[in-house]
Every structure is written in C-alpha cells, then in structure tokens.
C-alpha cells in the first residue's frame with residue numbers, strides 16, 4: 188500500500204463537518220432527545236475536544252461521526268463526502284483499550300490491517316515504527332496482560348494509527364487511568380499527534396485535559412446536548428506540564444467549567 192504517511196494537504200473544506208445534527212433515542216415506552224442542532228467542524232490536522240457533563244451525549248456524538256450510529260437529524264460530512272463513503276479513513280479509540288489477550292502487542296496493532304486483507308512486510312514495519320514512537324518497542328512481542336493500563340492504551344492508539352487514517356476519534360481514552368499516568372499520556376498523545384498530523388476529535392470530561400491537548404474545545408450543554416461554546420485555545424505548542432500552571436491555562440479552565448456549570452468537572 189502506498190498511502191502517504193504525511194498528513195493531507197491543508198484544504199478548505201473541513202475533514203469533519205456536522206451540520207445541525209440531532210439524535211433522539213426512541214423505545215416503545217419513551218423518547219429521549221439527547222442531541223439537538225449540533226454543528227461543528229474539524230480542519231485538517233486540528234485537535235478538537237468535546238467536553239460536557241456525563242450523560243450529555245458526547246459518546247452519542249462520536250458514534251454518529253464514526254458511522255456506528257445514524258443521527259435522527261442533520262448531516263455529517265467527512266473529507267467533504269457523505270459519511271458512508273469515507274469510513275475507512277477513520278479510526279476510533281475507546282475508553283478501554285480492548286486488546287485481544289491471546290495475541291502479542293505487535294499483532295494487536297496489526298489487527299485492522301488483517302481485517303482488510305493480507306498483512307504485508309511494509310505494514311509490519313510501520314507497526315514497529317508506531318510502537319517505537321509510542322516507546323513500546325521492548326513490549327512488541329509481549330502479551331497485553333503483561334502491560335500496564337497506560338501502555339495498553341498506547342497500543343490501542345498505535346492500532347488506531349496503523350491504517351493511516353486522516354481522522355481519529357477518541358472517546359475518553361484516558362478516563363480509566365490514574366492522574367499521573369493520564370498527564371504522561373496527554374504529553375505522549377500531543378507528541379504522536381504532532382508527529383503524525385492526524386485530525387483528532389477527542390471526548391473527555393476532564394477540562395484540564397481538554398485545554399492541554401486542544402486547538403479548540405467544544406462545550407456541549409446538556410438536556411438536550413447542544414454546542415454552547417467553541418473556544419480556541421491559544422497556547423503555544425508543544426505544551427509541557429509547566430503550561431498547566433500558567434494564568435492563561437487557568438483562565439481557560441475557569442471559563443469552560445463555568446460554561447459547563449459543574450465543579451466536579453475539574454478533575
């Protein structure tokens with residue numbers, strides 16, 4: 188496969204574009220309007236986070252972008268195309284790494300390629316490069332249970348990158364990690380993003396995590412979920428841990444937590 192490794196050239200149309208997306212879950216007993224009139228865009232190479240209260244519809248929104256779920260209103264375009272045509276150019280990282288326990292790390296990373304057909308030597312080389320970038324070369328032949336939670340989540344990120352998607356969707360990928368591991372993973376992810384130039388749509392309920400990682404933070408208000416703010420994070424790259432303690436960082440945190448209206452969200 189000769190897919191280019193570098194990011195797509197900057198284009199005018201956004202790689203992800205949601206126009207007035209709405210979602211109402213219906214059962215025989217009741218209807219539940221979870222999202223209403225959600226519009227947002229992610230440009231090529233941009234890192235955008237979605238924050239909001241638990242139960243506010245963030246996972247639902249990401250599932251709609253991924254094509255796993257069909258919205259009940261509005262439209263979703265990926266790379267300027269309607270959603271069903273562009274699925275192969277997208278990958279998803281979930282809260283739990285979901286690795287196959289009986290396969291070693293390298294073979295777990297290669298799984299998406301195996302689903303698509305044969306695994307070539309080129310693909311295996313690329314998987315090794317990704318593992319190296321994630322600091323996991325020494326673990327390539329180990330099994331998942333031998334790795335810590337943070338390492339397993341890095342494997343899941345490598346697996347999401349192996350098909351060279353232009354878009355990565357991440358649903359609270361570090362939510363299950365302790366605070367220190369999470370901070371380290373934030374720095375790792377920023378580096379991986381900067382090196383691979385993917386467009387990332389990242390869901391979190393941690394405001395500091397969103398501010399640290401993002402070019403923009405989209406705030407979803409709840410019941411029903413609507414986009415209530417879209418904030419550009421104008422902090423220099425690459426960000427370090429020290430940035431978290433600057434007045435600018437704190438201002439963004441305060442602004443966003445006031446919008447969400449939840450003290451618990453400052454994790």
Ligand SMILES: Nc1ncnc2c1ncn2[C@@H]1O[C@H](COP(=O)(O)OP(=O)(O)O)[C@@H](O)[C@H]1O
Pocket residue numbers: 212213219221239240241242243244245246247248
């Ligand atoms: N498959 C489903 N069927 C019915 N209701 C659902 C389904 N998935 C989620 N919901 C409801 O939608 C709301 C938003 O859920 P979710 O998108 O998971 O929010 P978040 O990720 O922000 O916590 C919740 O009230 C949840 O109960």
Ligand SMILES: [Mg+2]
Pocket residue numbers: 245246247
């Ligand atoms: Mg969720």
